[in-house]
Amino acid sequence: xxxxxxxxxxxxxxxxxxxxxxxxxxxxxxxxxxxxxxxxxxxxxxxxxxxxxxxxxxxxxxxxxxxxxxxxxxxxxxxxxxxxxxxxxxxxxxxxxxxxxxxxxxxxxxxxxxxxxxxxxxxxxxxxxxxxxxxxxxxxxxxxxxxxxxxxxxxxxxxxxxxxxxxxxxxxxxxxxxxxxxxxxxxx
Numbered sequence: 001x002x003x004x005x006x007x008x009x010x011x012x013x014x015x016x017x018x019x020x021x022x023x024x025x026x027x028x029x030x031x032x033x034x035x036x037x038x039x040x041x042x043x044x045x046x047x048x049x050x051x052x053x054x055x056x057x058x059x060x061x062x063x064x065x066x067x068x069x070x071x072x073x074x075x076x077x078x079x080x081x082x083x084x085x086x087x088x089x090x091x092x093x094x095x096x097x098x099x100x101x102x103x104x105x106x107x108x109x110x111x112x113x114x115x116x117x118x119x120x121x122x123x124x125x126x127x128x129x130x131x132x133x134x135x136x137x138x139x140x141x142x143x144x145x146x147x148x149x150x151x152x153x154x155x156x157x158x159x160x161x162x163x164x165x166x167x168x169x170x171x172x173x174x175x176x177x178x179x180x181x182x183x184x185x186x187x188x
Contacts, residue, residue, distance in 0.1 A: 003059045008035035009178065010058035010087070012078045017066035017100045024160050025064070025092070028171045050074070051081045060178050061089045065102035065151060070110060071121040073128040076140060080133070083143040088181050091147060091155040092174065104151055111144045 009029060013022040026039040038054045055061065061082045069075050082089050093102055110117045114137055118125050133140050156174045160167060 003033075003035050005059050006036060006057035007038040007054070008033050008059050010038040010055050010061045010078070010082075011040075011064065012061055012069075012075050013064040014066050014069040014072045014075060017068055018064045018094065021066075021094050021160050022064055025062070025158070025171070028167070029175070032168075032171055032175055050078070051085075055081050055087060056085055058087060059182060061087055062174075062178070063089060063091050063147065065091050065093050065155070066100045067102060068100075068121070069102070070107050070144065071118065071125060073122070073125040076125075076129060076144065077132055079147050080140045080143045083146065089147050089150060090174075090178055090181055091151040093151070093155050093157045095157055095159040095161075102151070104148060107151075108145075108148055111141055111148065114141060 011022050011026055013019065015022075022039060026037050029037045038058050040050065040054065055078060061078060063069065063075070063079065079089060081087075094100075110121070114129070115126065118129075129137060129140065154177075156177050158167075158170045158174060162170070
């Protein structure tokens with residue numbers, strides 16, 4: 001596809017669990033697409049501009065689904081803003097990350113009961129979510145539920161620990177998936 005925005009993709013990830021995977025995917029996508037990719041550790045200079053200068057300028061949000069990604073307030077807000085701005089989300093499941101696997105059932109429970117479960121996972125998360133969303137988190141929960149539906153039905157798998165040829169093939173398949181996603185979500 002030929003991106004119409006500044007960035008071909010916005011990479012959302014939990015740095016502690018997936019920073020090196022995100023950096024590797026960033027490099028692979030940039031080389032393959034020959035287009036800029038937004039990775040906050042590369043492009044972000046002011047957190048207040050994350051949505052306008054990053055997400056809103058991207059064709060698609062690629063979320064790297066690791067075990068704790070949905071316990072991170074900025075990842076949650078990126079997904080909410082993606083929905084608000086009609087930016088498609090493509091979930092990527094990283095294989096070969098023992099101990100950091102994304103647990104869909106646990107994430108559904110978390111999203112259904114953010115107020116009850118989040119304090120044990122990330123005590124500061126709810127404060128930031130309420131600051132951004134107000135007292136009612138139902139819009140956020142709906143956006144996250146939609147992403148979890150995509151994880152269940154149409155995620156992309158990628159093994160950054162595979163051999164070179166397999167890695168390239170999987171990233172090519174990811175690019176094709178993103179292109180199809182954009183084709184089906186673009187206004188006609």
